[in-house]
Amino acid sequence: MISSTEWLITVAVLGAMILIDMSFAILRRNKETTSREALGWTFFYIAAAVAFGLLMPRWASTEMRKEFFAGWLTEYSLSVDNIFVFIILIATLKIKKESQQLVLLYGIMIAIVLRVILIFLGVALVTRFTSMFYLFGGFLIFTAYKLINEKEEVEKEEGKLVAFLRSRGLSSFTIGLIALGFTDLIFALDSIPAILGLTTSSYVVISANIFALMGLRQLYFLLQGLMDRLIYLSRGLSFILAFIGVKMILEALHGNGVHVPEVSLEVSLGTIVITLIITAISSLAATRSGGPGKKSDLS
Numbered sequence: 311m312i313s314s315t316e317w318l319i320t321v322a323v324l325g326a327m328i329l330i331d332m333s334f335a336i337l338r339r340n341k342e343t344t345s346r347e348a349l350g351w352t353f354f355y356i357a358a359a360v361a362f363g364l365l366m367p368r369w370a371s372t373e374m375r376k377e378f379f380a381g382w383l384t385e386y387s388l389s390v391d392n393i394f395v396f397i398i399l400i401a402t403l404k405i406k407k408e409s410q411q412l413v414l415l416y417g418i419m420i421a422i423v424l425r426v427i428l429i430f431l432g433v434a435l436v437t438r439f440t441s442m443f444y445l446f447g448g449f450l451i452f453t454a455y456k457l458i459n460e461k462e463e464v465e466k467e468e469g470k471l472v473a474f475l476r477s478r479g480l481s482s483f484t485i486g487l488i489a490l491g492f493t494d495l496i497f498a499l500d501s502i503p504a505i506l507g508l509t510t511s512s513y514v515v516i517s518a519n520i521f522a523l524m525g526l527r528q529l530y531f532l533l534q535g536l537m538d539r540l541i542y543l544s545r546g547l548s549f550i551l552a553f554i555g556v557k558m559i560l561e562a563l564h565g566n567g568v569h570v571p572e573v574s575l576e577v578s579l580g581t582i583v584i585t586l587i588i589t590a591i592s593s594l595a596a597t598r599s600g601g602p603g604k605k606s607d608l609s
Contacts, residue, residue: 312513316369320513324520327358328419331524335415343411348531355525359386362521370513376575377509378518383582384508384554385522387547388501390540393530399489403482413483414527417490424491425498425519432502433512443562446503450555454548507554507561508578539597546589553581 312320359382366375396414405413435442475485505515533540557573564570 332415335411343531348528351528352525352532359521374514377514380508380575380579381505381514381518382521384504385501385519387586389522389526393533396530403486405482405486409483413486414530416487418523418526420491421494422523424495428498428502429515432506433510436506436510443558447555447558450503450551454552504551504554507558540593542589542593546585550582550585
């Protein structure tokens with residue numbers, strides 16, 4: 311059980327990291343982000359998340375550490391999927407490269423606030439109503455099936471939103487900010503049930519989500535050039551969502567006294583890691599020489 315003091319310290323540390331990131335983005339708001347700079351910050355946030363997870367047993371349990379890594383990897387991989395929609399959206403709105411720093415930062419801040427609210431609601435539901443595992447599990451399996459066409463559906467909804475906001479005289483920057491928050495809200499409906507299939511600890515879910523979201527701005531600039539190469543990303547994420555959906559349903563059945571196999575956190579974590587590695591390697595290998603499938607199924 312996480313004490314109030316440990317919660318406050320964690321929130322203070324994460325808040326300080328967000329403020330530093332925000333200050334850096336504001337100071338460099340008129341400068342274009344280089345790939346080298348984006349790579350450095352991406353490694354920094356990954357290292358920070360790994361360090362947080364490794365140190366977690368000092369104030370929490372070893373089990374929570376496993377839950378954090380499984381949850382963070384899931385949220386981070388789904389966030390990468392989200393970034394490709396960000397790239398399309400920002401390109402469509404023709405937001406200046408110098409302004410992309412701020413619109414991404416503010417959009418991600420909105421996303422963090424929205425996700426924290428949804429997380430508390432989700433945790434409250436699954437801890438009080440076991441049947442929610444059936445609902446969330448079925449939803450994830452359905453989402454996995456629909457994931458290939460998800461980008462087209464999201465883009466259609468965004469197109470309607472952008473057209474409406476333009477008719478109200480809003481600037482591209484403001485429209486981009488609202489659209490990014492709207493997009494993340496749609497993706498959160500998939501990602502939050504996914505992590506709740508791995509843990510129902512509010513502390514783990516919130517910390518994993520924040521660590522996954524904090525490095526998105528830098529990862530956006532890093533992945534712009536890889537958009538057409540990660541052609542199997544949707545398939546890999548689809549498998550992960552389906553796997554977690556099945557895990558949630560099995561846990562619900564087990565909780566109701568039905569004797570079914572239990573999926574351990576070690577198996578969950580291993581499955582997520584292996585799937586991401588295979589997805590990345592097979593995508594890069596397939597597009598290495600501009601062969602078949604070079605055009606991304608995410609665009």
